[in-house]
């Protein structure tokens with residue numbers, strides 16, 4: 201089976217009603233990154249940070265996977281599909297994809313905030329991490345989210361998947377957040393590379409990419425025709 205890597209960003213979940221990051225009316229138009237998504241913010245005001253992510257978790261729980269998430273799950277019938285998502289939502293899981301790597305964490309889980317945290321992730325019961333919740337090592341539980349300025353522990357594993365891709369599909373990411381964005385440039389020369397994003401002409405991405413300037417839900421239909429044609433040739 202051919203290996204398909206799908207690198208997704210906030211845009212794939214936009215049509216599920218989850219705000220993106222940098223769009224004009226995106227999430228961060230209303231929040232300062234440094235107040236909620238950095239280790240410094242956590243040190244300064246953990247209650248604000250917890251309540252920001254508790255709120256996100258509730259919004260995500262109320263959302264449903266859209267036709268794009270569902271399409272990439274169904275693609276497993278024909279390809280060996282690896283999802284690499286920058287999203288912290290769980291919509292790929294709920295759509296039925298079985299191989300998902302969360303580069304920036306998964307909001308349904310908590311982890312230790314200790315200096316040498318245990319490496320376990322704790323499923324969150326309900327939608328909130330309680331302010332007094334502590335990990336087995338005695339430190340408060342924090343969201344399993346990679347904040348700005350933190351390392352991306354899954355980066356190397358994600359890079360290996362991209363290097364082995366026969367087909368790389370880049371969907372709904374502005375490619376502004378590094379090192380995640382660097383993954384889009386690691387597929388072999390011979391791989392088919394496609395970018396699906398309504399604003400793809402603006403992305404700093406080369407001519408080796410087929411550009412599909414559609415929303416994720418509209419674009420998977422075009423993509424499906426492209427993949428069908430490729431399979432016939």
Ligand SMILES: NC(=O)c1ccc[n+]([C@@H]2O[C@H](COP(=O)([O-])OP(=O)(O)OC[C@H]3O[C@@H](n4cnc5c(N)ncnc54)[C@H](O)[C@@H]3O)[C@@H](O)[C@H]2O)c1
Nearest residue numbers: 209210211220221222286287288289372373374399415416
């Ligand atoms: N759903 C989530 O989990 C979520 C939401 C917001 C931010 N984030 C985090 O923010 C970071 C932001 O980087 P990013 O590149 O993922 O997001 P981004 O907001 O920087 O870029 C979003 C991209 O999606 C495109 N887009 C907008 N609507 C779309 C649609 N309907 N269909 C397809 N594409 C659409 C935009 O043109 C843009 O290029 C990520 O690291 C992610 O962890 C996650």
